Amino acid sequence: MLKIDLNCDMGEGFGVYRAGSDEELMKHITSANIACGFHAGDAATIRETVRLALKQGVAIGAHPGLPDLAGFGRRAMSISPKEAYDMTVYQLGAVSAFAVSEGGRVAHVKPHGALYTMAARDKALAEALAEAVYKVDPRLMLFGLSGSELIRAGEAAGLRTINEVFADRAYEADGSLSPRGAEGAVITDPDRAASQALSMIKHGVVLTRQKNELPLKADSVCVHGDTPGAVVHVIRLRERLEAEGIRVRKAGDHSD
Template sequence: MKQVDLNCDMGEGFGVYHTGSDSELMKYITSANIACGFHAGDAATIRRTVKLALEHGVAIGAHPGLPDLAGFGRRVIDITPEEAYDMTVYQLGAVQAFTKSEGGTVRHVKPHGALYNMAARSRQLADAIAEAVYRVDPSLLLFGLAGSELILAGKAIGLHTINEVFADRTYESDGSLTPREIAGAVIVDAGRAAAQAVKMIKEGEVQTRQQSGFILKADTVCVHGDTPGALEHVQRLREALEAEGIAVKKAGNGA
């Protein structure tokens, strides 16, 4: 039986500002990527989201991003590999501390937004992020865009890597995600998003924006918590996976 992890970006509010429906989404996912304070999140939000994940038995992951609250971490910033390393260690440490204080364990790391896409293309940035994760805890899982430089860097240093695919995003012919500024880059139709995810898991292929097929591996599927209708998306996705006999389990050993 095929199986897949289902992850969602969470804790992406800040102070009195809240995004998404974390408490509802948490019922359907197996892994939560918790914002660490740079692109979103703050101390209270991290703690609250960690507790919510533990209550639902959801795997906890750190979701480090670029220091860009105003742009939600989705604007490219020219950083050095050393800066990428420091940002990753710093943000991972924040989520680890809150998770430990609540009696839990951080299981994975997944970069956010522009940092994620930059590391997917740049081996230097990917190596820096992978090294940061490895030095903090070599047992951590590293989530990255399927087949990307981040996956290769994680494997090279000895991390257990998890190939990630996206239900609610379109793809380019080189396997990268379509830039958000291009119309249609975010799939808002829940049925279409679910169908794309099922195809990637069962067939190992996605139809690109250029109408070509791109081969990839799907270990975990992401639904963005800030996508319009995110709750419907994750509900439809769970229904579609169950209908196809695909088990939804935590990434890694399936525990």
């Protein structure tokens, strides 16, 4: 039986600002990537999101990003591997402390936005992130873009890696995600997003914007919480997966 994890980026509000439909989304996913306070999130939001995840039996993940609140962490910054290491340890520590204080633990780490994209291509940056995760807790799983430098760095560091694919994002011929400003980069049709996910899970291929088939491995599928109609996307995706006999379960769960 095919198995797949469904993950979503969460806890991305801060102060009086709220983003996404975390409470509803949490009912349909298996892993939550919780913003750590740099690109979004704050102490109260982290605590609330951790509690939501524990209530629904969803795996808790840290979602470290660049220190760019105004740009939501989606603007590339020039940072050294040492800076990447330090900011990853710092942010992972924040979510981990809240998880432990609520009776849980962080299961995985998934970099956010521009940091994720940069680490997918930059070997030194990827190695710094992987080292940070391993030194905090070698049991943690590292999520990265399928087949990317981050996956290779995680494997070399001795971490369990999770090849991530995206239901609601278009791909380029080189395996990278299409830039958000490009036409068709964000897939807003829930049926089309579900079909793309099924192709990656069942057949290991995705049709790129350049109309060629790109091979990849799918361990976890991401649906962004800020995609228009995100709740509908997740519900439709789970329905399609279950109809195809694909079991939705947390990353790292080997039970039948």
